[in-house]
Amino acid sequence: MAGKQTPRQKMINLMYLVFIAMMAMQVDRQVLRSFEGITVTLDESSKLTAENNNTFYGQIDLKADSDTDYQAIQQRANQVKAESDKVYNFIESLKVNLMQELNYALPDIYSEEEKETNYSSLSNTDAITKRMFASGGPTETATDLQKSVDDYRTFMAAAYPAGSKDAERINKLFSTEDRQRRTWIQRMFYDQPMVAGLANLTKIQSDIRTEEGNLVRALLSNKLEEEIELKAFEPIVMASPLVLSGKPADANIAFGAFDNTLQGKITVGGQEIPLVNGKATIALNTSGSGKKTISGTMTYKDHTGEFIEPIPFTHEYEVIAETLMQPPSGAVISADKMNVVYRGLDNPISATVNGADGPISLRASSGNLSGSNGKYVFRPGTGNTVTFTASATTSTGKSVSGTQEFRIKPVPPARGVILGKTHITVPANGIAAQTVRVDWPDFLFEMSATVTSFKVKVPGQPTTSVNGTTIGAAASKAKKGDAVFVFDIKYKSSTGITGEASPITIEVR
Template sequence: MAGGGGARQKMINLMYLVFIAMMALNVDREVLRSFESIYLTMESSTGLTTENNNTFYSNISKKAQEEEDYKAIDVKAKEVQKQANDFFTYIESLKTELKGASYQPGAEETDYNLLANSEPVVSLLFKGEGGDNGNANAQELVSKIDGFRQFLLTYVKDDANATKRINQVFSTEAQGKGKKSWLQEKFYDQPMVAALSNLTKLQADARTEEGNIVRDLLAGKLKEKIELNAFEGMFLSPGIVKVGDEAVLNVVLGAFDNSVTGSVQTSVGSASIVNGKAAIKLNTGSVGIHKLTGNLTYKTASGETKSVPIIPSTYQVVAQTLDVKAAEIIEKDPTGGSIVADNLRVVYRGVENPVSATINGANGPVSMTASAGSLSGAGANKWNHMPGSGNEVVFTATAKASSGKTLTVRETFRVKPLPPARGVVMGKTHAGVPQASLASQRVRVDWPDFLFPVKGEVESFSIKVPGSPIERVNGNSLGGASSISKAKRGDNISIINIKYKSSLGQSGDASIVSIEVL
């Protein structure tokens, strides 16, 4: 700016100074408005995350009432919820004290002097004993953050990525070399709106990590149910053998998984599992019905040793085969026979389950009834069963012997719902996807290792991209999410609340999907 020039030049210089000051004031107002907008947006996003987390808590609590296995998960989930709520409430109390009674969030006539004022922050965290290094309130804040971080780490100790993320997000260490402490960097001489934003970010991060943990608790249990509890030890005995003939008992786990290794201990001997089954020679030295009981011990994919009881069964040793002396055997054991579910002693609700029936010594066709649901013929001695309500169904098979006597066999089967679908991207629950290919990916569902050909289509899902609020997307394309374009290499994207409809017309929720951006 030129100097001198008399009264006129001095007036021009003064006008320049006033103009520059007015521009600076306007910039300050815009900065404050932006800070306030970020703060309010984070509060709104945190509220949505809280609602989503509460849905998972409700699902776990409901499952715990229905199934004993979920009670331990429910206890852990409630502890996570309590710790997260306590931390959230503590931070909220600091925000309330900072804002006081004068601040009206989002009001059109926002008091920018109040937002810019650093005195409430200094008074709350730095006045009194401790001074610039932080008073008792400040030290309590650091202690609460450190304590919550340590609590979270106990739930992710086996996950290196989650451990690294939590240590970074909830770090209270100084970031520079010999420079300001974390407290001074985040709060000292900061305007009130900046302090509110920093505190709200702590709340948002707490809710996000809370959600990650509770989803992992539920997803881990569902994985265990699908991969382990769906299997049961089974005897595959010959049923009836002639006295003195060689007979072999096969013992398998569930749906005959040939990758299983371990051993079986039974009432007729022990053996190692080879190619998914253990073979034990039966004692055929005496006529009669012999009971089979035992346990199957195997190793899971993680190396853990599990032991499950084998469903009790019987085998019968007879003096001659049925085609020679059927009438004599019928008189001794008129109810001999079996009912076999083609897919284990379980029928699944919502699908047609093939069921077969045979009766020893029957002289004619076998008829079948079910205590619940409906039966339709599927060939000689075969039916398709569609389960109804209830947790069990009793099948009753009847036939006539050559003597005219009615032979009857009854067996009880469990009725189970279809297992939950698994959410996948590129066929995986934890996928690595190049940044450039994100928008072209689709969220799908499948039923791994399930015995029935069930398919499904994803109707909608929610997506959480780091730095963006949770977004709901209709359809199955990641490209339908506006926040997908903001994902950066190294980000971990969560796909949650996956809604699908199966090929059987049933709707459900699939397990979560995690994507690492490459």
């Protein structure tokens, strides 16, 4: 008789089964809502990244309007944008069609009105499966999707040197290889609920916008680096315009803003002269009297390690008798750092006047200039150029002078860093202690700045504004697997310069 149950026991068992079913339904709904939250966060991240990318496109367009050297960069950047938009918009149209078919829309995270989640649409597996698979294999839509991703991967990887970390990252990030006897389309979409399919598609879009930004920033950064290296270094011949007949005389040939570690070479009359501490020294021809010329070429290794196209130089001097009949004239002005001066900084300037017999006077057409005895500090004012005029008096009492024009440039943009990196991985309990800083990598001047404020975006959470340098509680709700975005980083430098640094990504592990 042990198998018989009372009506009360049967009712208890039935209620228990109903309770278990309700618990299972609750778990399923929580999973669906989590996937929905991930999709919404990725979609919002893509939009923020696109806005940031547009800033770099705008900088390139602005420079291209005033500098023809940037037009090639502009053309390349436009190609990157076109290729990125093409595959991004293809995926977006696929997502829109899926959501319209199931009468579903992603929730607005900024809306104060909470709308009930359409769980039947989120859990639907038929829509995306039918869209991607037919009885004979993948549909035309699935084939077009995979081809778009493959084409984009090929285009982006080709923009970097073969075998570089950037190219490897692109190939891994947009890989569509078969794995465990399953195709990429099967792994991503077969028998998947609609919300999972949307999450996978939105993840691809987020990666597209991120890598688009990485490449455009690299194009602009490489151009700026090339501009500094190719335009800042110019040959400077340092020799007296008058030498005495039969007396030894030397000429120093150096690079403007010269670096004593620079690897280069000077060629004069077919003879190669090695650099010693950044300069080459040759003996001048002082036989006989009259005007003479020294000419040749210089070249140096750029940031790629290759020698640039040789740059020609020429210098005239005059060999005279022991008695100085005419006073020399002219002046030499050089920037201690480079052939530009930076706005907002104290730029060291040196000035000499050949044949000067007394103090040297230096004037600037704009800005503030201080110093004496050939050593000065200049802080630029308005405008894009400044002209320096150096003057002095010779032993005969004649006044001689010379002028030189310099370009005025802004300080390069700062980058936001944590622990010296723009992309870090930390555990969730370690984010609060992280300090946000800024730096100027590879900039010739020593720069320091203090972060005054920034914003923190945690997936699924409202954006938090922080005053100061420490993240603190702004990312307290970050979870393992989240990508925390630190952006709108405001700073003030030790020289009084204020600005906004590039964003930082924190991966939570």
